[in-house]
Amino acid sequence: MFIDETTIQVKAGDGGNGCHSYERLKYIPKGGPDGGDGGRGGHIYLVGSSNIHTLQDIAYRQNYKAERGAHGKGKNMTGKSGEDILIPIPLGTVIQDDLTKEIIVDCLDDGAKILVAKGGRGGRGNAALVTRKNPNPEQCEPGKPGEEKKLRLILKVLADVGLVGRPNAGKSTFLSRISAARPKIADYPFTTKEPHLGIVRMKQGYDSFVVADIPGLIENCHQGKGLGIRFLRHIERTKALAIMVEASSENPLNDAEVLLNELTQYSENFTNKPKIFILTKKDLITEETPVVVPDGWLTMSAVTGNGVNDVLQRIYEIVQENKNIEESEFVDY
Numbered sequence: 001m002f003i004d005e006t007t008i009q010v011k012a013g014d015g016g017n018g019c020h021s022y023e024r025l026k027y028i029p030k031g032g033p034d035g036g037d038g039g040r041g042g043h044i045y046l047v048g049s050s051n052i053h054t055l056q057d058i059a060y061r062q063n064y065k066a067e068r069g070a071h072g073k074g075k076n077m078t079g080k081s082g083e084d085i086l087i088p089i090p091l092g093t094v095i096q097d098d099l100t101k102e103i104i105v106d107c108l109d110d111g112a113k114i115l116v117a118k119g120g121r122g123g124r125g126n127a128a129l130v131t132r133k134n135p136n137p138e139q140c141e142p143g144k145p146g147e148e149k150k151l152r153l154i155l156k157v158l159a160d161v162g163l164v165g166r167p168n169a170g171k172s173t174f175l176s177r178i179s180a181a182r183p184k185i186a187d188y189p190f191t192t193k194e195p196h197l198g199i200v201r202m203k204q205g206y207d208s209f210v211v212a213d214i215p216g217l218i219e220n221c222h223q224g225k226g227l228g229i230r231f232l233r234h235i236e237r238t239k240a241l242a243i244m245v246e247a248s249s250e251n252p253l254n255d256a257e258v259l260l261n262e263l264t265q266y267s268e269n270f271t272n273k274p275k276i277f278i279l280t281k282k283d284l285i286t287e288e289t290p291v292v293v294p295d296g297w298l299t300m301s302a303v304t305g306n307g308v309n310d311v312l313q314r315i316y317e318i319v320q321e322n323k324n325i326e327e328s329e330f331v332d333y
């Protein structure tokens with residue numbers, strides 16, 4: 001299962017208590033204060049990892065509690081800090097405080113370490129509370145509680161290009177032709193039920209880009225028809241969209257219009273995103289069933305390979321032209 005949204009409860013460790021103690025010396029009944037400080041509670045971090053691609057493991061566990069700091073001891077012994085917890089998350093995860101709805105961070109970098117719940121400070125022992133006025137403090141401090149939060153994690157996969165089309169348009173066939181990705185392909189609608197990513201390596205240079213194949217869109221999917229629009233978030237940050245319409249369409253321009261309308265109903269971010277328009281299944285065009293190719297559109301057959309290179313070249317150029325646009329510039333929460 002592809003899980004792209006979940007909430008988790010995180011509780012950092014409480015700080016250990018400071019210690020109240022006096023040094024015991026022979027012949028001196030009450031030596032100087034020597035109560036050590038409590039240790040810090042364990043922090044909780046989320047860590048960006050390019051090795052995981054869904055929130056599944058995190059959703060499965062849901063509750064994360066870090067260890068508390070140990071209490072301070074006599075002889076000025078500071079308590080041991082609680083162990084930190086590191087939770088790996090896929091790149092492209094937006095982390096939101098579920099209560100305040102504040103976006104804490106948008107995790108885009110491998111290895112990025114985000115402190116989401118701070119461990120409580122350890123309390124000071126009586127040794128640390130000595131002042132000139134009060135050389136023998138009777139008190140010590142309790143540890144501070146660790147932070148506790150409910151976080152909502154929303155994954156928006158990072159891809160350069162998104163494939164948009166009605167069910168059966170040939171999106172997955174195209175992806176499997178141009179990359180090593182192997183999404184299921186079949187002649188019925190909604191074969192693809194979750195996003196798939198494929199890496200396309202261009203022959204020239206060492207350049208590559210990532211293509212996202214998402215479930216097909218139908219008219220009124222913004223109102224929940226078909227599989228709905230929940231997967232659109234995964235192409236929200238792409239640099240370009242490939243709009244794919246079957247060559248057998250009676251009115252490709254109209255079909256493309258319907259798709260574009262669904263996109264903009266979902267988010268304005270799609271309005272200005274560069275798009276290329278493709279008529280798919282070119283091999284099915286025969287003399288008996290001629291098709292008028294709209295101006296500026298490309299045609300291809302992902303089955304025979306005819307036209308695929310031209311499409312890739314065009315996509316590649318657009319990705320290059322928009323390379324320096326930060327993913328986040330497109331995002332509007």
Ligand SMILES: Nc1nc2c(ncn2[C@@H]2O[C@H](COP(=O)(O)OP(=O)(O)OP(=O)(O)O)[C@@H](O)[C@H]2O)c(=O)[nH]1
Nearest residue numbers: 167168169170171172173187190191192216302303
């Ligand atoms: N003749 C021909 N058939 C194609 C071509 N591309 C895809 N098909 C066929 O069209 C059907 C649908 O292809 P998919 O790639 O699964 O379509 P999709 O757009 O991913 O469909 P959903 O996942 O349901 O949205 C399959 O039977 C494919 O074999 C093509 O270029 N030519």
Ligand SMILES: [Mg+2]
Nearest residue numbers: 171172191192
């Ligand atoms: Mg598909």
